[in-house]
Amino acid sequence: MKIIKYLILILIILNLSSIKAEDQINDLNIKITKNLRCLICQGQSVYDSDTEFANSVKILVQNKLRDGQSEKEIYSYLKDKYGEWILYDPEFNKNTYFLWLLPVLMFLVGGAIIFKLLIKTKY
Amino acid sequence: MTSTIGFYSLTFGLVCSFLIIFFSVKNFNNSQFFDNKILSITFLQFFFVTISFFSLILAFVYSDFSNETVFNHSHTTKPLFYKISGTWGNHEGSLLLWLLVLTFFIFVFLLKSQKQKKEYRILTSLIQQVIIIGFFFFLIKTSNPFNYIFPVPAQGLGLNPILQDPALAIHPPILYLGYVGSSIIFSSALAATTLNYVSKDWAKHIKQWVLVSWIFLTLGILLGSIWAYYELGWGGFWFWDPVENVSLMPWLALTTLLHCILVLEKKLLLSSWAIILSIATFTLSMSGTFLVRSGILNSVHTFANDPERGLYILIFLFCLIFLSLFIFFFFFKFEKKKKNLFWLSKETAILINNWFMMYFLSVVLIGTIYPIFLEVFSSEKISIGPPFYNKLIIPFLVPFLLAMAIGPKLKWIKSNFENKKHLILFFIISLLLSILIIRNLDISFLLNTVLVTSAFYLFFITSRDFFVKGFKRLSQNIAHFGFSLLILSILFNNIFSTEVISNLKLGETLENENFKIKFENIKEINEYNYKSIKGKFTVQDLNGSNEIMYPELRIYNQPNIVTSEADIKTNLLTDKFMTMNYIQNQDYFNIRYQVKPFMLWIWLSVLLICFGGVISFIKKYEG
Amino acid sequence: MKVKFLPFFLVILLIFVFFGFYKGLQNSNIYTPEVNLKKNIPSFTAKLLGVKNEISSKEIFKDDVYYLLNIWASWCVPCRDEHKFLMDFSKSEKIEIIGINYKDKIKNARNFLNELGNPYEIIISDLDGTLSIEWGAYGVPESYLIYNQKILKKVVGPISLNNFFEIKDLVK
Numbered sequence: 001m002k003i004i005k006y007l008i009l010i011l012i013i014l015n016l017s018s019i020k021a022e023d024q025i026n027d028l029n030i031k032i033t034k035n036l037r038c039l040i041c042q043g044q045s046v047y048d049s050d051t052e053f054a055n056s057v058k059i060l061v062q063n064k065l066r067d068g069q070s071e072k073e074i075y076s077y078l079k080d081k082y083g084e085w086i087l088y089d090p091e092f093n094k095n096t097y098f099l100w101l102l103p104v105l106m107f108l109v110g111g112a113i114i115f116k117l118l119i120k121t122k123y
Numbered sequence: 124m125t126s127t128i129g130f131y132s133l134t135f136g137l138v139c140s141f142l143i144i145f146f147s148v149k150n151f152n153n154s155q156f157f158d159n160k161i162l163s164i165t166f167l168q169f170f171f172v173t174i175s176f177f178s179l180i181l182a183f184v185y186s187d188f189s190n191e192t193v194f195n196h197s198h199t200t201k202p203l204f205y206k207i208s209g210t211w212g213n214h215e216g217s218l219l220l221w222l223l224v225l226t227f228f229i230f231v232f233l234l235k236s237q238k239q240k241k242e243y244r245i246l247t248s249l250i251q252q253v254i255i256i257g258f259f260f261f262l263i264k265t266s267n268p269f270n271y272i273f274p275v276p277a278q279g280l281g282l283n284p285i286l287q288d289p290a291l292a293i294h295p296p297i298l299y300l301g302y303v304g305s306s307i308i309f310s311s312a313l314a315a316t317t318l319n320y321v322s323k324d325w326a327k328h329i330k331q332w333v334l335v336s337w338i339f340l341t342l343g344i345l346l347g348s349i350w351a352y353y354e355l356g357w358g359g360f361w362f363w364d365p366v367e368n369v370s371l372m373p374w375l376a377l378t379t380l381l382h383c384i385l386v387l388e389k390k391l392l393l394s395s396w397a398i399i400l401s402i403a404t405f406t407l408s409m410s411g412t413f414l415v416r417s418g419i420l421n422s423v424h425t426f427a428n429d430p431e432r433g434l435y436i437l438i439f440l441f442c443l444i445f446l447s448l449f450i451f452f453f454f455f456k457f458e459k460k461k462k463n464l465f466w467l468s469k470e471t472a473i474l475i476n477n478w479f480m481m482y483f484l485s486v487v488l489i490g491t492i493y494p495i496f497l498e499v500f501s502s503e504k505i506s507i508g509p510p511f512y513n514k515l516i517i518p519f520l521v522p523f524l525l526a527m528a529i530g531p532k533l534k535w536i537k538s539n540f541e542n543k544k545h546l547i548l549f550f551i552i553s554l555l556l557s558i559l560i561i562r563n564l565d566i567s568f569l570l571n572t573v574l575v576t577s578a579f580y581l582f583f584i585t586s587r588d589f590f591v592k593g594f595k596r597l598s599q600n601i602a603h604f605g606f607s608l609l610i611l612s613i614l615f616n617n618i619f620s621t622e623v624i625s626n627l628k629l630g631e632t633l634e635n636e637n638f639k640i641k642f643e644n645i646k647e648i649n650e651y652n653y654k655s656i657k658g659k660f661t662v663q664d665l666n667g668s669n670e671i672m673y674p675e676l677r678i679y680n681q682p683n684i685v686t687s688e689a690d691i692k693t694n695l696l697t698d699k700f701m702t703m704n705y706i707q708n709q710d711y712f713n714i715r716y717q718v719k720p721f722m723l724w725i726w727l728s729v730l731l732i733c734f735g736g737v738i739s740f741i742k743k744y745e746g
Numbered sequence: 747m748k749v750k751f752l753p754f755f756l757v758i759l760l761i762f763v764f765f766g767f768y769k770g771l772q773n774s775n776i777y778t779p780e781v782n783l784k785k786n787i788p789s790f791t792a793k794l795l796g797v798k799n800e801i802s803s804k805e806i807f808k809d810d811v812y813y814l815l816n817i818w819a820s821w822c823v824p825c826r827d828e829h830k831f832l833m834d835f836s837k838s839e840k841i842e843i844i845g846i847n848y849k850d851k852i853k854n855a856r857n858f859l860n861e862l863g864n865p866y867e868i869i870i871s872d873l874d875g876t877l878s879i880e881w882g883a884y885g886v887p888e889s890y891l892i893y894n895q896k897i898l899k900k901v902v903g904p905i906s907l908n909n910f911f912e913i914k915d916l917v918k
Binding site: 413417418419420430433434437441444445448452492495496498499500504 | 752753756757760764766767768769770771772773775777
């Protein structure tokens with residue numbers, strides 16, 4: 001256990017300076033392009049893909065971030081050009097109510113069933 | 124020639140199915156003892172399918188292009204190893220492999236279940252034969268691996284180069300062992316329900332099959348991930364891609380079942396739940412086959428699409444689902460007895476595990492199929508990717524991990540919190556440690572601290588158990604310890620990964636705060652079935668250590684596809700990962716360099732989890 | 747009561763799922779974005795091929811003229827196939843062809859045009875591919891038929907013989 005702690009500490013020291021110094025635009029660029037789906041190889045994100053299209057989108061996002069555009073503005077720009085399909089993170093709207101709420105509903109129902117089982121028991 | 128033999132033995136295999144059904148029905152009512160003819164014919168069936176499978180392998184080895192499957196997926200210049208693995212690297216061959224495993228498993232099941240009741244064995248074998256017949260027809264009707272082409276082409280079309288890989292050569296067989304194992308659980312659960320034989324004995328007996336399928340499924344997923352990591356060339360190992368999700372879903376169901384069956388074995392509780400899970404596991408495996416083979420999904424790894432095949436599996440799948448639902452609701456005897464569950468007991472802890480596992484399963488399931496349904500009902504197209512899964516799964520991991528740490532500490536029936544000071548002590552230690560680690564990082568503090576804390580908590584508690592408990596409950600402890608290690612590795616891997624993507628020309632140097640990368644030279648090498656362009660890069664770290672990386676581009680001749688081979692330098696703590704890509708019409712290459720800590724530990728911890736299963740299997744087998 | 751309701755509900759749900767999958771089988775799994783015909787074409791300023799001058803979209807697209815905007819590159823093989831149709835259009839008085847040269851070297855682009863002929867009135871250079879994104883393109887070649895600042899038709903991939911006649915019909 002001690003060894004592992006020690007190793008982790010070393011890692012932190014190694015990585016500490018780097019993460020702080022990293023360019024904010026670059027970080028945001030990575031975050032945004034990871035959330036965009038590539039239209040050429042349709043199973044990959046723009047960030048992961050190396051197609052011409054993906055490379056152009058990476059440049060475009062970078063340019064837009066340098067112009068001071070926000071993450072949301074960039075998403076809506078690309079959504080306007082290519083449709084909602086390009087976003088990996090579906091927005092919460094009438095199309096996706098079920099998508100976001102159904103799992104949570106399942107969770108609540110499961111909890112209710114377990115709760116009922118416990119309540120029934122007499123000690 | 125081989126094709127003829129293959130096809131005929133396939134037909135004989137199908138005939139065996141009908142013979143088995145005939146003898147089973149006869150044997151079911153007439154005799155007191157199990158008719159060994161059934162066992163012999165089952166073996167014969169397995170034998171025929173094996174012959175068929177080997178003749179396909181032979182056709183591949185000898186590049187017999189009169190066989191359509193071989194023509195579409197092989198080439199004479201391919202190394203022998205990939206000629207063989209090409210047999211199951213395509214739709215037809217992989218289905219034949221499915222069938223092979225199906226017939227093998229039912230044979231083993233009949234051999235190993237001789238202590239069980241006659242009716243139960245016969246019924247299980249009958250239901251299994253229904254599945255087997257379904258696959259026979261599917262294979263022969265829609266995807267016959269032994270179709271002829273005339274005139275015989277001189278050369279084949281070749282195997283997709285990204286499939287020409289050792290990990291991927293063994294990934295499908297192992298994964299199928301897991302999938303198909305779940306079919307045995309399915310048949311056996313239905314048989315037990317019909318005969319009202321859902322008991323402690325049954326739980327004990329079927330647990331072995333659950334363990335076997337679980338171990339293989341886990342290993343299969345692991346192999347797939349490792350392959351994706353080094354072959355797909357963008358340094359990730361899990362993409363929440365539909366095809367991956369499809370293998371994760373049966374795994375989640377199977378893991379839940381594994382825990383649920385424990386309660387059934389010890390306390391005879393949750394019997395209906397165990398049956399539902401058994402049905403769900405196989406149904407999910409089949410749905411996976413449907414989703415992948417029908418081409419309904421859009422994924423990085425898909426087989427050739429054919430709507431006819433999709434339709435066939437879909438109908439077959441729903442027949443099985445309706446059959447199992449019918450059996451369940453018609454035959455299952457719900458217990459009249461009041462269930463006794465105390466809130467602080469092992470039963471409750473396992474229920475909570477089940478609850479969370481089902482939640483994770485529903486997230487993955489809904490996320491995977493939602494786009495299909497949305498498109499059908501509103502013709503809107505959306506994508507569901509990693510952010511969705513992360514948002515819905517990660518917050519729930521925290522209570523899950525905590526419950527996983529405390530749960531095994533509880534006793535069956537009733538427990539209390541005496542002498543549990545160390546539980547609190549370890550929690551404080553984990554919390555402090557996590558704060559220490561996360562504090563100085565420029566990331567969302569709260570979520571990461573809480574996550575790392577709970578993972579550490581499980582980590583410490585399970586580590587302590589190795590010393591305190593020794594060999595008692597070793598399998599469970601190893602598996603849980605492995606899981607904590609897995610979560611920790613993934614978390615630290617995510618948090619501490621650094622990377623750079625840039626375009627470099629020959630001789631150029633890229634410098635940033637972390638490292639200095641110099642593009643030294645480039646070499647062209649002509650290999651047997653591809654041309655390789657190998658770059659040489661020197662990477663200098665912050666602390667001055669040098670590493671030479673050789674990422675590679677391969678231009679395969681048959682089919683003509685360019686792949687990018689990553690160069691990965693693995694050591695105990697970090698992986699260094701570099702890929703190089705060609706940029707259209709420029710002198711630049713696109714370089715991606717990543718430093719990924721704890722990569723190796725992700726694989727090791729999954730192996731550890733598997734190992735836990737293996738120990739449990741061996742222990743049960745001996746005892 | 748509960749036991750009777752549950753199977754009924756499950757059967758309904760499963761039939762629904764079956765229907766969904768069945769319908770889903772008929773849809774293509776490859777995504778192609780739809781073209782918005784109502785919106786105005788994007789406005790931009792870009793460099794001309796091989797020249798330092800910048801040109802704005804307003805200078806290029808006038809009202810009451812049909813334009814065929816074609817994204818091409820010398821390294822793109824299908825672009826060669828469709829070139830004959832572009833040459834044919836360029837002879838017609840009714841339509842003006844605007845080229846966007848995608849991620850190309852000027853020398854190669856010139857060689858390409860010298861070899862196959864130059865159908866373009868104006869060639870805009872798109873070195874990093876961002877201008878094509880402005881148009882909603884994601885590959886080469888792609889073509890847009892434009893009239894009064896609106897897109898009438900979009901062709902993804904090389905112009906086929908069918909596309910060629912369709913465009914001719916539209917331009918009449």
